[in-house]
Amino acid sequence: MSDTAGVAEAEQLVAEATGEGAESGDGPRFTLELNQDQKDIREWVHGFAEGVVRPAAEEWDEREETPWPVIQEAAKIGLYGFEALGQFWADETGLTLPIANEELFWGDAGIGMAIMGTSLAVAAIFGQGTPEQMAEWIPQCFGTADDPKVASFCSSEPDAGSDVSAIRTTAKYDEATDEWILNGQKAWATNGGIADIHVVIASVDRELRSRGHAAFVIPPGTKGCEQGAKVKKHGLRASHTADVHLDDCRIPGACLLGGKEKLDERLARVREGKRSKSQAAMQTFEASRPTVGAQALGIARAAYEYSLGYAKERQQFGRAIIENQAIAFALADMKLEIDAARLLVWRAAWMGRSGQKFENAEGSMSKLKAGEVAVWATERAIQILGGNGYTREFPVERMHRDSKIYTIFEGTSEIQRLVISRAISGVHIQ
């Protein structure tokens, strides 16, 4: 072989190894190395979480109130607003959104939810609204940098939690006035009653169960949309949760997300016995679950880091407690489980953003694993801190309380297992 041939062969090998010259249409190449934009955003959110969120965490947990000054700070630096969400979403690898969530919730989960709770309503408008509805309502969900607002997504009801098809809130169309009239009671709504914009899921035809549901925007100040009881919670106490009462609540016809024509077409299809788009809705849930998993990861990592530092400092029997294998191995397991959960979160986030089909409910897997790791790791952290871990003087107690919601909301762990087991088996497991 001549020298030139050798060089050409080597160049070919390098090109193959690095993917250079790959045909276009292959999509973004797989790598676990974050690009500069991702690193910059991670550093930016981490800085805010460390400098602003964490110092405020204990106060707002104790007050059990929405931390408006922190939301205002976030809005001022551009971290709270539709531009920031758009920037996180724009990343074609899908990783920026979970990375930003992990960092923010590392700071504090209650405040993190006070900041990120709005995105549930935004996601519904983004997923179901027309371009005109998105342009009108999404900016209003956030308000402005000087006067930030929050939004609320109201699906759950006292008798419709895991079983969303049992929703009783009704929406009736009044042709004479081109208005929708909503009646019912929503439960557990994050930002319920304090939000400017409420996105409400209601039934337009109860016989069709979940296939008769539609999403409506309730504009600010609408009569008949009132906050009910505020919920006193175990954790996530800086995030406001309340019932929302809808009592002859009249909204313009244009507040039906997606529009009436599309709804009528869909209902006609369902009534004729044709397939509904529930498959598409499932894919949407799968795509949003890694973001929730990333929030749980932030809490788990915070508890791991705190207990690692503590174990190196705390002396018993004349040595640091980390010198005992029992403690060191617990920390090793925590690190292992957190990193494993992150890989599931990143995989599902990448799949969602690059349009992959979730054949095995990979989104549910990521949320299930991260949620359960967060509960387990924060409990381990309390154990490592001993009596101090059990007190409100040390943050791991709060982290443990905050973590528990991640096995309950956005689909309980049991429901995630149901989704995964149906996906892998093709059997309609009950």
Ligand SMILES: Cc1cc2nc3c(=O)[nH]c(=O)nc-3n(C[C@H](O)[C@H](O)[C@H](O)COP(=O)(O)OP(=O)(O)OC[C@H]3O[C@@H](n4cnc5c(N)ncnc54)[C@H](O)[C@@H]3O)c2cc1C
């Ligand atoms: C802090 C907080 C914030 C929330 N924010 C919102 C919000 O912003 N918007 C909103 O719409 N909702 C919100 N929720 C509601 C949340 O989504 C529901 O609590 C959740 O879906 C579970 O419903 P549930 O509480 O009625 O429990 P249930 O559905 O009554 O479940 C009780 C238990 O039974 C199990 N179970 C139920 N069905 C099955 C089954 N088929 N197989 C096996 N096990 C089953 C569940 O896994 C669970 O362990 C929030 C809840 C909380 C606590």
